[in-house]
C-alpha cells in the first residue's frame with residue numbers, strides 16, 4: 434500500500450470547538466501493549482448523525498466505546514486522552530458511570546433484549562433511575578419510547594410477551610426504545626443493522642432519521658451507502674488513525690485525503 438500521511442484532515446466546517454455535545458481530544462486506546470486507537474480528536478454535535486467508517490480492525494468499535502466508558506469493562510483496555518460530555522470529563526473518577534451510560538446510551542450489533550417482557554425491557558432503566566413516580570408515569574414512558582422507536586403499533590397488544598420472541602428487526606427497535614427510555618442525550622450504535630435483513634434495516638434507518646435532532650447519534654457502519662443515507666457527518670478511520678472528518682456528502686463525493694479516496698473507491702478495505 435502507498436505511504437499515507439497520518440495527519441487528520443478536518444474539514445473547515447468541522448473545526449474542533451469546545452461547546453460540542455461530546456469532545457474527544459488526543460484519545461488513544463491500548464489493549465495491553467497493542468495500540469488500537471491513535472490520538473484521535475473529534476467533536477460530536479447534538480444535531481447530527483455522525484458515522485464512523487473504515488475497514489475491519491481499524492478501531493471504530495474501540496473508539497466508540499470510549500464515549501460511555503464501555504472499555505472500562507475490558508480488563509486489558511487502557512484509555513488515554515480527554516473525553517468531555519457538555520464540557521465535563523467523563524473519565525473523572527467522580528463521574529457516576531451508571532448515570533453516564535444513561536446519558537450516553539448504546540445499541541449493539543446483535544440485538545440483546547433482556548429475557549423479560551417487552552414492557553419490562555423498557556421499564557427497567559427508568560425504574561432504576563427513578564424516572565417514573567407512578568404506574569401511569571411508567572406506562573407513558575413505555576408507550577412514548579416504543580412510539581419513538583416506531584414499534585408501538587406492532588407490540589401494543591402484546592406488551593407482556595417476551596422481548597426475545599420478537600423478530601430480529603423488532604428486537605433491535607426494542608433495544609433502541611430501551612436506550613431512549615432513560616432520556617439519553619447521546620446514542621451510540623455499533624453496526625446496529627448488520628444482523629438485520631434489508632426491510633428491517635430500512636426501518637432502523639428511518640428511525641435514525643426521525644431521532645436525528647433529538648439526540649446526538651454516532652453510528653458505526655461498514656455499509657457506505659448506509660453512512661451516506663443516515664449521517665450528516667462522517668469520520669473515516671484507518672489503522673487506528675482518524676484520517677478524515679467532514680460533512681458526509683463531501684467525504685463521499687470529494688474526499689481530501691488519498692486514503693479516504695482509496696477506501697471510498699474500493700481500493701482497499
Ligand SMILES: Nc1ncnc2c1ncn2[C@@H]1O[C@H](COP(=O)(O)OP(=O)(O)OP(=O)(O)O)[C@@H](O)[C@H]1O
Nearest residue numbers: 464469487488489490491492493494495496507509
Ligand atoms: N477486547 C479486545 N482485546 C484485545 N484486542 C482487541 C479487543 N477488542 C479489539 N481489539 C483489537 O483492537 C483493534 C481494533 O478493533 P475494533 O474492534 O475496535 O475494530 P473495528 O474497526 O470495530 O473492526 P470491525 O469493523 O471488524 O468491527 C483490532 O486490532 C482488534 O483486534
Ligand SMILES: [Mg+2]
Nearest residue numbers: 493494495653
Ligand atoms: Mg467493530
